[in-house]
Amino acid sequence: MIPMNMNENKPTVALANRVPEPTIDEKELGLSGRNANEPAWLLSDRKVGRARFAELGLPSLRDEDWRFTKVAPIAEMEFKPELEPGSHGVTERELNQFPFNGLAGSQLVFVNGQFAPELSSVAKLPEGVKVMSLADVLATEPALVKPHLCRHALTDTNAFTALNTAYFQDGAFIHVPAGQAVAEPIHLRFVSTAKHDGTTAHPRNLIVAARNSRVTVIESYVSLSNATYFTNSVTELVAGDNAVVEHLKLQDENQQSFHIGTLAAHCGRTSNVVTHSIALGAKLSRTNIYAALAGEGLECILNGLYLTRAEQLADHYMIVDHAEAHGESHEYFNGILADKSKGVFHGRILVRPGAQKTDAKQTNKNLLLSDNATANTKPQLEIYADDVKCTHGATLGQLNDESIFYLRSRCIPLEKARRMLVHAFAGEIIDRVRCIAVREELDRLVWDRLEQNQQITANSS
Amino acid sequence: MKQPIITIQNLSADVEGRQILKGINLTIHPGETHAIMGPNGSGKSTLAAILAGREGYNITGGEVIYGGRDLLALDPEERACEGVFLAFQYPVEIPGVNSTYFLRAAYNEIRKHRGLAELDAVDFLTFVKEKVKLLDLPEDLLKRPVNYGFSGGEKKRNEIFQMAVLEPKFAILDETDSGLDIDALKIVSNGVNTLKRSDNAQLVITHYQRLLNFIVPDFVHVLNDGRIVKSGGKELALELEETGYEGMIHAAAAPA
Numbered sequence: 001m002i003p004m005n006m007n008e009n010k011p012t013v014a015l016a017n018r019v020p021e022p023t024i025d026e027k028e029l030g031l032s033g034r035n036a037n038e039p040a041w042l043l044s045d046r047k048v049g050r051a052r053f054a055e056l057g058l059p060s061l062r063d064e065d066w067r068f069t070k071v072a073p074i075a076e077m078e079f080k081p082e083l084e085p086g087s088h089g090v091t092e093r094e095l096n097q098f099p100f101n102g103l104a105g106s107q108l109v110f111v112n113g114q115f116a117p118e119l120s121s122v123a124k125l126p127e128g129v130k131v132m133s134l135a136d137v138l139a140t141e142p143a144l145v146k147p148h149l150c151r152h153a154l155t156d157t158n159a160f161t162a163l164n165t166a167y168f169q170d171g172a173f174i175h176v177p178a179g180q181a182v183a184e185p186i187h188l189r190f191v192s193t194a195k196h197d198g199t200t201a202h203p204r205n206l207i208v209a210a211r212n213s214r215v216t217v218i219e220s221y222v223s224l225s226n227a228t229y230f231t232n233s234v235t236e237l238v239a240g241d242n243a244v245v246e247h248l249k250l251q252d253e254n255q256q257s258f259h260i261g262t263l264a265a266h267c268g269r270t271s272n273v274v275t276h277s278i279a280l281g282a283k284l285s286r287t288n289i290y291a292a293l294a295g296e297g298l299e300c301i302l303n304g305l306y307l308t309r310a311e312q313l314a315d316h317y318m319i320v321d322h323a324e325a326h327g328e329s330h331e332y333f334n335g336i337l338a339d340k341s342k343g344v345f346h347g348r349i350l351v352r353p354g355a356q357k358t359d360a361k362q363t364n365k366n367l368l369l370s371d372n373a374t375a376n377t378k379p380q381l382e383i384y385a386d387d388v389k390c391t392h393g394a395t396l397g398q399l400n401d402e403s404i405f406y407l408r409s410r411c412i413p414l415e416k417a418r419r420m421l422v423h424a425f426a427g428e429i430i431d432r433v434r435c436i437a438v439r440e441e442l443d444r445l446v447w448d449r450l451e452q453n454q455q456i457t458a459n460s461s
Numbered sequence: 462m463k464q465p466i467i468t469i470q471n472l473s474a475d476v477e478g479r480q481i482l483k484g485i486n487l488t489i490h491p492g493e494t495h496a497i498m499g500p501n502g503s504g505k506s507t508l509a510a511i512l513a514g515r516e517g518y519n520i521t522g523g524e525v526i527y528g529g530r531d532l533l534a535l536d537p538e539e540r541a542c543e544g545v546f547l548a549f550q551y552p553v554e555i556p557g558v559n560s561t562y563f564l565r566a567a568y569n570e571i572r573k574h575r576g577l578a579e580l581d582a583v584d585f586l587t588f589v590k591e592k593v594k595l596l597d598l599p600e601d602l603l604k605r606p607v608n609y610g611f612s613g614g615e616k617k618r619n620e621i622f623q624m625a626v627l628e629p630k631f632a633i634l635d636e637t638d639s640g641l642d643i644d645a646l647k648i649v650s651n652g653v654n655t656l657k658r659s660d661n662a663q664l665v666i667t668h669y670q671r672l673l674n675f676i677v678p679d680f681v682h683v684l685n686d687g688r689i690v691k692s693g694g695k696e697l698a699l700e701l702e703e704t705g706y707e708g709m710i711h712a713a714a715a716p717a
Contacts, residue, residue: 400553401516402553403553403555405514405515405516405537406549406552406553406555407555407563408514408536408537408538408541409513409514409515409537409538409540409541409546409547409549410541410563410567410623410627411538411541411542411567411568411570411571411574411627412538412563412566412567412570413536413538413570414536414538416566417538420558420563420566421555421558423557423558424555424556424557424558424606425557426557427556427557427558428556428557431557
């Protein structure tokens with residue numbers, strides 16, 4: 001295999017049937033270094049993942065779920081897993097430049113998918129709350145993990161999840177016992193220092209919020225690297241009955257990198273789960289969100305914002321699975337697309353028989369700042385119950401002329417009016433972030449990015 | 462004699478080839494309130510939109526002199542900074558833009574234009590809270606996005622509230638009364654009357670005489686088919702109430 005080169009037009013015809021040969025040796029699978037003490041049940045899950053990946057191969061454009069997103073460049077990479085534990089020379093100072101750095105609360109830092117304890121800090125937590133590395137808990141208290149790990153992020157149809165399951169080395173484990181509330185957000189930071197193209201990390205996180213508990217978790221993915229590396233993360237999130245969980249993923253990796261991230265959420269009765277996916281970086285990013293709404297009377301919000309420029313592609317793929325009655329789900333995704341970039345939204349809502357009184361809403365709005373930007377949006381409703389409310393809507397367009405005139409008639413210059421409206425478009429999503437400190441910082445970050453984008457003020461109305 | 466605030470001379474305009482304004486003449490002096498009344502489609506809102514600088518109109522003749530300058534040559538934001546204000550018939554909802562942020566940005570643009578220092582967030586809030594009281598608006602409106610989720614009445618009051626903040630020299634109220642119940646109408650009118658000074662002027666566009674019971678005009682003009690067909694004092698509005706547009710337009714068209 002050869003390192004990929006973005007400038008070459010490689011034929012992708014053969015890709016559908018092609019199974020890339022992972023370069024890791026079989027014996028390393030779950031048995032090396034910090035993973036040496038893994039329980040046997042995990043090894044069997046890993047083997048299943050390995051087998052599934054071999055069977056599925058990487059998806060092609062012929063795969064309906066990947067119609068708009070070509071992963072050929074990933075397939076052409078030579079996967080080089082980072083096996084060295086530790087911080088890889090990353091200093092606290094280097095981390096200071098990244099978002100949510102000053103956030104009060106615990107933070108776990110992972111460098112190239114490996115836990116970096118010297119950069120991490122765990123605040124004082126309520127009784128029984130655990131915030132630690134997954135490899136550590138697997139070595140010390142595997143019973144805490146066993147009911148959940150690999151039970152929610154399924155490998156049967158998702159080759160990337162299968163790959164992650166086979167090869168993950170570490171990630172975060174958060175456990176909030178019943179009735180406990182963690183007031184401050186827990187920040188999971190994933191930093192890449194990849195020195196070579198093809199460096200691959202498969203972070204694996206497990207967040208368990210038991211019944212009546214409350215927690216906020218931030219995952220941020222950032223780069224201290226200019227290499228073409230690959231992040232393939234999987235997070236399993238379990239919200240017990242009546243739990244309140246806020247989860248935010250910020251993907252801000254370098255403009256050459258590939259990012260595939262899966263969030264598999266399992267929501268219990270009357271739980272309230274809100275997850276935000278903010279995609280700013282990477283050359284190609286795909287975020288899969290599977291929300292299993294497995295209890296009555298719950299509420300689940302999937303909220304997302306993608307900002308793309310140059311030749312970036314940001315893809316969000318969602319399956320909201322209403323399995324029980326009286327469930328409410330809302331999906332809100334806004335995209336701001338510049339240059340030749342592309343945004344993809346695929347939202348599937350499944351209402352199973354018996355999930356009566358389901359209220360499912362989905363909106364995807366795209367703001368195109370350039371004539372060359374593209375947005376693909378695909379809603380998909382599958383309803384097997386007869387007393388439900390499901391709506392979806394998608395818009396695609398430029399800034400509203402009437403709004404621009406309104407602002408100008410109030411003394412605001414054209415350029416500033418455009419900026420305000422683009423900011424407002426992003427603000428619709430940002431405003432749904434409940435944790436104030438996170439929301440304010442995210443707002444500043446997105447504002448800065450938008451300010452850097454000259455096309456906001458270009459003649460786009 | 463005082464210099465007029467605005468002089469509209471023989472203004473004609475079309476939209477997509479259709480002639481809407483057919484030679485409007487109107488001079489407004491400081492301290493005056495003028496009302497323009499007319500049936501639907503007479504060109505009232507087009508006149509308001511052209512004065513404020515909305516795009517999409519083709520000026521086919523005439524001119525508008527405002528403060529000695531060619532108003533039609535200015536961008537909408539320049540007109541606003543020079544003191545032209547349009548209270549919209551349909552105020553636009555702007556989700557995601559906070560009202561206070563928006564108003565402060567607008568207010569500071571005017572201050573910059575006048576060579577004054579910008580107000581910081583704290584000073585602006587103090588200033589703006591006074592103005593909110595004038596329109597009997599809930600203070601929490603300042604925390605909400607511009608017009609977003611407001612009732613029809615709140616939106617209209619919000620327009621006058623913005624007018625109170627920006628203190629225009631020349632305010633155009635485009636059917637501000639439409640959709641208002643009597644209580645809201647009183648609040649809005651009271652706001653407008655409070656803002657009236659000897660050095661500013663107002664142009665009130667309305668379909669109904671009702672508003673003019675509360676905002677008493679010095680002059681009333683009847684607009685029909687793109688022309689002012691009759692002008693007079695405030696009694697003209699009452700006369701119009703008697704005869705209806707049909708009767709008056711018919712009489713105006715007939716030779717005296």
